[in-house]
Amino acid sequence: DTAVSQTPKYLVTQMGNDKSIKCEQNLGHDTMYWYKQDSKKFLKIMFSYNNKELIINETVPNRFSPKSPDKAHLNLHINSLELGDSAVYFCASSQGQTNNEQFFGPGTRLTVL
Amino acid sequence: KQEVTQIPAALSVPEGENLVLNCSFTDSAIYNLQWFRQDPGKGLTSLLLIQSSQREQTSGRLNASLDKSSGRSTLYIAASQPGDSATYLCAVRPWTGTASKLTFGTGTRLQVTL
Numbered sequence: 001d002t003a004v005s006q007t008p009k010y011l012v013t014q015m016g017n018d019k020s021i022k023c024e025q026n027l028g029h030d031t032m033y034w035y036k037q038d039s040k041k042f043l044k045i046m047f048s049y050n051n052k053e054l055i056i057n058e059t060v061p062n063r064f065s066p067k068s069p070d071k072a073h074l075n076l077h078i079n080s081l082e083l084g085d086s087a088v089y090f091c092a093s094s095q096g097q098t099n100n101e102q103f104f105g106p107g108t109r110l111t112v113l
Numbered sequence: 114k115q116e117v118t119q120i121p122a123a124l125s126v127p128e129g130e131n132l133v134l135n136c137s138f139t140d141s142a143i144y145n146l147q148w149f150r151q152d153p154g155k156g157l158t159s160l161l162l163i164q165s166s167q168r169e170q171t172s173g174r175l176n177a178s179l180d181k182s183s184g185r186s187t188l189y190i191a192a193s194q195p196g197d198s199a200t201y202l203c204a205v206r207p208w209t210g211t212a213s214k215l216t217f218g219t220g221t222r223l224q225v226t227l
Contacts, residue, residue, distance in 0.1 A: 004156075033214075043157075043202065043217040056214050090156060101147060102215060104157040 003027070004105035006091050012111045013081055020077045021108045023091030031055075032074035033092040033102065034066060043090070049074055050097055078110075086112045115140045117205055117218035125224045126193055134188040134221045136203035141184050144206045147215065148177050148188050150199040157202065160188070165208070193225045 004025045013019055025032065033056075034046040048056035049068045063079045078085060091105040116139045126132050136146070145164045149157040161170045161177040163186070169178040176189040186203055200222045204215040 041200065041220055043204075045214045045216075048214060058214075092157075101159045101162045103159060104149075106156040107154075109154075 004091055004093050004103050006089075006105040006108050008108060009106065010109050010111075012113065014113055015081055015083060017081050018077070018079045019081060019110070020075055021089055021091075021110070023074045023076070023105055025072055025091075025093040025103070025105075027093055027095075027103060029093040029095045029103075030071055031094045031097050032068065032071075033094075034074065034076050035090040035092060035104075037088040037090060037107070039087070047074075047076075048097070055097065081110075081112045083112050086110055115205060115207060115216045117203060117216050119201075119203060119218040119221045121221060122219065123222040123224075125226060127226050128193060128195060130193050130225075131189070131191050132193055132223070134190070134201050134203075134223070136186040136188070136218050138184045138186075138205050138216075138218075140207065141181050142208045143181060144208045146177075146179055146186050146203060146205050148175075148186075149202045149204065151202060151220070152199045160201075190223075193223075195225045195227060198224050 007022045031050045033048045037043045046060045047066045052068045065077045068074045088107045088109050090107045092102045094100045094102045120135045147162045148160040163170045163179045174191040179186045200220045202220045204217045
């Protein structure tokens with residue numbers, strides 16, 4: 001199936017731990033994104049990569065470090081997890097940065113205890 | 114700073130009704146606007162993308178319009194069905210010279226009852 005996929009779907013962890021979320025797209029897109037959806041269901045962009053280069057970094061704590069090993073993958077590593085990091089994290093991709101649709105993954109629900 | 118608002122926040126209609134969801138944005142300098150639906154516990158599904166030069170887009174029972182100068186978009190759903198129940202989100206992409214990002218609205222939670 002052509003899609004944007006994320007792993008894991010659910011992640012429950014203790015405060016202070018380090019965790020990673022992986023994202024892969026097989027749509028042939030050159031731009032990938034990470035969004036955070038908080039408890040009020042508000043979606044906000046965190047990062048965007050185009051051809052493996054960081055192009056958007058929205059005032060996100062440096063505990064969050066995205067890594068793009070190639071155009072089809074954008075992983076999110078989070079250090080020293082805090083309670084406030086609990087949210088649903090969505091990966092998305094598009095062809096180009098501006099006028100094309102963004103396609104979203106199913107989300108990763110992160111719960112920090 | 115772009116702000117996107119959706120009204121109403123929640124809507125319940127009986128099956129078969131036609132309905133309109135509203136989206137307004139404060140900065141009219143947008144590149145395009147995209148409508149999504151989000152089912153509970155699921156990701157976002159893109160419904161329609163309207164470029165700033167377009168007035169409307171149609172897909173099946175869905176019709177989205179865009180009035181950029183007044184900062185408004187509507188999503189019209191004809192002959193609603195229970196399967197249309199979901200949260201509908203609009204998102205705008207600003208007109209920038211380089212990278213751009215989607216700013217999402219607050220969403221409208223739609224329930225279509227039998």
